[in-house]
Amino acid sequence: MRISIYRYDPDRDEKPYMKEYDVAVEPGDRMLLDLLVKVKAIDDGVAFRRSCREGVCGSDAMNINGKNGLACITRIADLKEPVELRPLPGLPVIRDLIVDMTQFFDQYHSIRPYLVNDEPPPERERLQSPEERAELDGLYECILCACCSTSCPSFWWNPDKFVGPAGLLNAYRFLADSRDRATNERLDNLEDPYRLFRCHTIMNCVDVCPKSLNPTRAIGKIKEMMVKRTV
Amino acid sequence: MALPIRTFDAVVVGAGGAGLRAALQLAEAGLRVAVLSKVFPTRSHTVAAQGGIGAALGNMGEDSWLWHMYDTVKGSDWLGDQDAIEYVCREAPRVVIELEHFGMPFDRNDDGTVYQRPFGGHMQNMGAGPAVQRSCCAADRTGHALLHTLYQRNVRANTQFFVEWMALDLVRDASGQVLGVTALEMETGEVYVLHARATLFATGGAGRIFASTTNAFINTGDGLGMAARAGIPLEDMEFWQFHPTGVAGAGVLITEGVRGEGGMLLNSTGERFMERYAPNAKDLASRDVVSRAMATEIKEGRGCGPNRDYVLLKLDHLGPEVIEKRLPGIREIAKKFANVDPVRDPIPVVPTVHYMMGGIPTNYRGEVVAPRGGDPNAVVPGFYAAGECGCASVHGANRLGTNSLTDLVVIGKAAGDSVIRFLAENPGRKDLPADAAEPTLARLARLDGQKNGESVHAVAEELRRTMQAHCGVFRFPDLLAEGVRRVRELVQRVARTEVKDKSRVFNTARVEALELDNLIEVARATMVSAEARKESRGAHDRADCHDRPGFPNGRDDANWLKHTLWYHDGDRLDYKPVNLKPLTAESIAPKARTY
Ligand SMILES: Cc1cc2nc3c(=O)[nH]c(=O)nc-3n(C[C@H](O)[C@H](O)[C@H](O)COP(=O)(O)OP(=O)(O)OC[C@H]3O[C@@H](n4cnc5c(N)ncnc54)[C@H](O)[C@@H]3O)c2cc1C
Ligand code: SF4
Ligand code: SF4
Ligand code: FES
Numbered sequence: 001m002r003i004s005i006y007r008y009d010p011d012r013d014e015k016p017y018m019k020e021y022d023v024a025v026e027p028g029d030r031m032l033l034d035l036l037v038k039v040k041a042i043d044d045g046v047a048f049r050r051s052c053r054e055g056v057c058g059s060d061a062m063n064i065n066g067k068n069g070l071a072c073i074t075r076i077a078d079l080k081e082p083v084e085l086r087p088l089p090g091l092p093v094i095r096d097l098i099v100d101m102t103q104f105f106d107q108y109h110s111i112r113p114y115l116v117n118d119e120p121p122p123e124r125e126r127l128q129s130p131e132e133r134a135e136l137d138g139l140y141e142c143i144l145c146a147c148c149s150t151s152c153p154s155f156w157w158n159p160d161k162f163v164g165p166a167g168l169l170n171a172y173r174f175l176a177d178s179r180d181r182a183t184n185e186r187l188d189n190l191e192d193p194y195r196l197f198r199c200h201t202i203m204n205c206v207d208v209c210p211k212s213l214n215p216t217r218a219i220g221k222i223k224e225m226m227v228k229r230t231v
Numbered sequence: 232m233a234l235p236i237r238t239f240d241a242v243v244v245g246a247g248g249a250g251l252r253a254a255l256q257l258a259e260a261g262l263r264v265a266v267l268s269k270v271f272p273t274r275s276h277t278v279a280a281q282g283g284i285g286a287a288l289g290n291m292g293e294d295s296w297l298w299h300m301y302d303t304v305k306g307s308d309w310l311g312d313q314d315a316i317e318y319v320c321r322e323a324p325r326v327v328i329e330l331e332h333f334g335m336p337f338d339r340n341d342d343g344t345v346y347q348r349p350f351g352g353h354m355q356n357m358g359a360g361p362a363v364q365r366s367c368c369a370a371d372r373t374g375h376a377l378l379h380t381l382y383q384r385n386v387r388a389n390t391q392f393f394v395e396w397m398a399l400d401l402v403r404d405a406s407g408q409v410l411g412v413t414a415l416e417m418e419t420g421e422v423y424v425l426h427a428r429a430t431l432f433a434t435g436g437a438g439r440i441f442a443s444t445t446n447a448f449i450n451t452g453d454g455l456g457m458a459a460r461a462g463i464p465l466e467d468m469e470f471w472q473f474h475p476t477g478v479a480g481a482g483v484l485i486t487e488g489v490r491g492e493g494g495m496l497l498n499s500t501g502e503r504f505m506e507r508y509a510p511n512a513k514d515l516a517s518r519d520v521v522s523r524a525m526a527t528e529i530k531e532g533r534g535c536g537p538n539r540d541y542v543l544l545k546l547d548h549l550g551p552e553v554i555e556k557r558l559p560g561i562r563e564i565a566k567k568f569a570n571v572d573p574v575r576d577p578i579p580v581v582p583t584v585h586y587m588m589g590g591i592p593t594n595y596r597g598e599v600v601a602p603r604g605g606d607p608n609a610v611v612p613g614f615y616a617a618g619e620c621g622c623a624s625v626h627g628a629n630r631l632g633t634n635s636l637t638d639l640v641v642i643g644k645a646a647g648d649s650v651i652r653f654l655a656e657n658p659g660r661k662d663l664p665a666d667a668a669e670p671t672l673a674r675l676a677r678l679d680g681q682k683n684g685e686s687v688h689a690v691a692e693e694l695r696r697t698m699q700a701h702c703g704v705f706r707f708p709d710l711l712a713e714g715v716r717r718v719r720e721l722v723q724r725v726a727r728t729e730v731k732d733k734s735r736v737f738n739t740a741r742v743e744a745l746e747l748d749n750l751i752e753v754a755r756a757t758m759v760s761a762e763a764r765k766e767s768r769g770a771h772d773r774a775d776c777h778d779r780p781g782f783p784n785g786r787d788d789a790n791w792l793k794h795t796l797w798y799h800d801g802d803r804l805d806y807k808p809v810n811l812k813p814l815t816a817e818s819i820a821p822k823a824r825t826y
Contacts, residue, residue, distance in 0.1 A: 009734050009736055010736055011734040011735050011736045012734060028480060030481065030568065040688070040739075040740075041686065041688040041689075043731075044686070044687070044688070044730060044731050044732050044740035044743075045731060045732035045734065045740065047737050047738070047739045048739070049270070050448055051270055051274050051276065051447040051448050051449045052274070052276060052278065052279050052447045052448075053447065053448060053483075054279065054483045054564065054568070055563075055567070056278050056279050056372075056375060056560075057270070057273075057274040057275075057276070057278050057279070057447065058271075058273070058274055059270060059271075059274050073567055075567075094418055094736065094737050095734075095736045095737040096737075098737050101271070105271075109386055112387075113383050113386060114333075114334060114383035114384055114386055114387040115333065115334025115383070117332075121332040123328075124328060124344070125328055125331040125332075125337075125343075125344060125345050126331060126332065127342070127343030127344065128339050128343055129339060129341070129343055130338075130339045130340070130341060132339075133336065133337075133338065133339045136336045140336045140369075140375075140376060140379070141372060141375065143273070143278075143375070144271070144273055174334075177334065177336075179334065180334075
């Protein structure tokens with residue numbers, strides 16, 4: 001299979017270029033990551049992140065034939081040749097397929113991504129009904145891969161000001177938690193022309209999320225909560 | 232050449248469940264701490280844990296930490312240290328409740344309490360049974376929920392992370408005290424000495440010494456390699472857990488929670504064969520027992536598929552609702568990696584390398600210990616280990632499912648507290664030895680200067696194949712002896728690997744070469760320790776030591792109820808006694824192990 005990979009090493013290269021590799025697909029190879037490992041065996045200078053190889057750690061997000069996804073759960077059989085691999089769009093490239101995720105994580109950190117509840121905790125667990133717990137489904141599973149935010153035009157233009165779909169999904173994860181006590185502060189933190197309201201419901205984020213999460217829905221829910229508290 | 236030096240109160244190497252729990256203790260105590268990780272914290276392999284965290288909360292019916300302790304001792308085939316086991320089982324409810332308070336999204340019962348599911352080897356009434364529901368879970372994404380919650384709590388505590396920094400070598404002075412590590416900042420290629428008053432390892436497992444494993448690419452046993460090269464022994468390295476249900480051909484894990492929820496294993500005749508091997512616990516017997524049963528079925532020609540090389544995990548009878556609610560991640564994995572939808576079809580599974588019971592020897596407080604002056608458990612000052620890289624030993628010869636996450640959080644927290652105590656009692660800072668950076672500089676210079684060397688990939692693949700073929704579910708004396716010889720040959724080849732990529736920036740080829748230096752230590756320790764242990768116990772099953780009168784399941788307590796200690800220098804082996812004395816509970820005396 002032919003794979004064309006974006007190459008750029010600031011230590012050596014003046015500018016980025018695409019390099020083609022040809023690797024044999026063997027019966028044991030299922031996913032794109034299997035082929036990337038083979039490419040690396042031929043050319044150890046190809047740099048990419050990977051760890052779990054099962055779609056749970058969020059390391060190997062990249063732009064695959066024009067669409068963001070995780071190499072480890074992208075089936076070889078579903079790929080059109082030549083496979084074109086580029087770094088996630090919109091973030092500074094450190095090298096090859098490795099991008100600098102600082103802005104992405106800064107936005108995640110900006111939403112206070114932790115439970116806030118200063119009431120003295122009970123001896124046992126805080127009780128939560130199965131229905132209340134179900135509100136967190138579709139939210140807590142986010143693996144912070146950045147596929148969504150780096151496919152969002154609003155994030156490309158304002159990565160420093162717009163929280164982006166991943167950050168907002170996680171903001172709603174805490175707003176939706178019956179145990180959290182910081183609803184007002186959380187909403188205040190987002191009530192801003194950029195932080196939340198740069199989302200124009202373009203839905204790219206939903207389309208690419210490898211965990212089938214729906215940031216747009218979460219963003220809609222936050223907007224609803226804002227409206228509700230003003231009336 | 233000298234390296235730039237940075238100073239801290241403590242350095243934590245690893246940001247998985249164990250590292251993050253320890254870091255939280257230290258950050259909340261206001262210490263100057265650096266937490267290093269090869270990957271962004273939430274990408275650590277704790278994220279992959281599925282089935283749950285064990286704690287006798289008793290939410291689903293009666294349970295007690297004493298029962299949990301009994302099951303753990305029995306599961307360990309009596310090789311576990313009973314003081315550590317008592318400590319972990321007794322503290323488990325407390326740390327799980329604490330995780331809930333931190334915001335961990337556990338599944339819930341109708342009364343609002345945390346939902347718990349059955350798991351292999353967890354029983355009521357001091358092992359008498361029936362099965363108990365002890366595994367606290369968040370669907371089949373418990374590790375994800377736990378790791379993200381702990382990361383979030385560390386964000387709140389302002390923990391200082393050094394993300395994509397790889398620790399390379401341990402720094403010890405002439406007295407043996409640990410004074411920090413050398414480390415590589417991957418993005419820039421800069422190497423530093425991190426001078427710390429206390430150093431805590433939480434580097435996770437090393438499943439990547441085998442060809443077929445549930446472990447991530449980054450699980451290369453770095454902490455063990457660093458400790459071994461610095462003269463610290465590795466404990467009980469012959470004990471590797473083969474998880475019964477890895478997806479055939481892919482290695483990806485299918486949680487035991489599937490069997491906890493009612494799933495069962497079938498051979499080619501459609502027989503639920505575990506009924507023969509473990510009449511009481513059946514599919515929920517201990518992992519070593521189930522893996523051996525599966526391997527036996529396959530060996531005797533009752534495997535499934537064109538090559539009769541796997542068995543089937545059936546769960547369609549649970550119904551789509553239970554599968555969607557309790558096992559959604561499993562359905563995803565089965566569809567992606569096995570091409571089957573478990574709502575209709577069974578999943579092809581094989582025993583797959585999963586967990587390292589051995590590791591850096593510690594006590595239950597997370598302090599690293601090594602023999603000195605006649606004391607087999609003398610504390611190594613300034614050095615701590617927790618999580619899968621440590622060996623307290625809670626899991627002995629075989630770990631029960633859900634007990635690793637418990638171990639991470641309990642011993643992780645205890646190790647953090649031990650560091651705090653040590654720093655308070657030893658306010659000064661010892662100077663770095665003049666040659667602190669030497670071993671690291673030598674390794675890097677060798678690698679950069681290597682000409683006509685072999686590729687890292689080729690040598691690592693050969694290592695994995697060797698371990699898989701010579702140190703599997705069933706172990707044979709001749710294969711083990713040959714394995715020792717081959718691994719020693721590989722030591723020579725590892726010392727001559729060459730990396731073509733000489734860039735400074737995010738050089739992942741260099742990282743892989745440096746990881747191989749650790750893999751080879753773990754592989755040597757495993758092979759040499761396994762060859763030497765002439766009995767069957769827990770996960771270590773020798774074909775020449777099977778059931779005989781006086782030796783139930785091939786176990787030989789008279790000669791082998793002891794921990795192995797392997798030393799890097801000369802492959803030297805030493806042994807130390809198992810601690811059969813709990814802290815407060817009654818000792819659980821060895822007896823034959825049946826399920
Ligand atoms: C698929 C799977 C499912 C599992 N399910 C369960 C379960 O349901 N219940 C259970 O109890 N157990 C389970 N286990 C076992 C359990 O998940 C692991 O034993 C445990 O998570 C290990 O945690 P840790 O904190 O020790 O290490 P890890 O989470 O592996 O973290 C290691 C950390 O060390 C860092 N590191 C390593 N080397 C270096 C270095 N040289 N420099 C800097 N940083 C370094 C890594 O970056 C990482 O942050 C499962 C294991 C697997 C593989
Ligand atoms: S829906 Fe909003 S967040 Fe998602 S891609 Fe569009 S603008 Fe971005
Ligand atoms: S919402 Fe989905 S795409 Fe976005 S970071 Fe989370 S898992 Fe990745
Ligand atoms: S390698 Fe972990 S998500 Fe792909």
